[in-house]
Amino acid sequence: MDYVMAFLIGGLICAVGQILMDATKLTPAHILVLFVTLGAVLSGLGLYQPLVEIGKAGATIPLTGFGHTLVTGVIEDVNKRGFLGIFTGGLTSAAAGITAAVVFGYLMAVLFNPKSK
Template identity: 85%
Template sequence: MDYVMAFIVGGLICLVGQILMDTTKLFPAHILVLFVTLGAVLSGLGLYQPLVDIGKAGATIPITGFGHNLVTGVIQDVDQYGLLGVFTGALRSAAGGITAAIVFGFLMALLFNPKSK
């Protein structure tokens, strides 16, 4: 049942993104920033964690999960370190994802040549 719920939750998040791309004149980068911000705001309000509990990977893998991850790290570090946690929490919680994106982006740039449109 976890797979089904992950598929449904992740699919609904992607559906919202696709509807935004098809019906608005927003650039994909704007939608990306909107989703990260939406995940962060919902997490800060305590509304995203119930979605993670239901959808598991379906809610954490899309880009909204990145915003949730940032805010969760900040909240944990603020509880532990005080005001300094505002600066260290986001970096600590998202370091693995950011590092993977940089490394894999670098490897793809080495392996493939860009094509002009």
């Protein structure tokens, strides 16, 4: 059942993004910022965690999950380190994902020799 819920929640988030791209003049960059911000705001208000508990990876993998990860890290670090946690928490919690994106992006660029248009 976890797989089904992850598929439904993740699919719903992606469908909303696709509808926004098709029905509005928002660019993919605008939608990226909107989703990360929405995930952060919902997480800060305590509304995103129940979605994560239901949808698991379906809620944490899309862009809204990145905003959730940043805010969760900041909240944890503020509780541990105080004011300094505002600056270190988000980076600490998202470091593995950011590092993986940079490393794999670099490897793909080296292996497949991309050409500009």
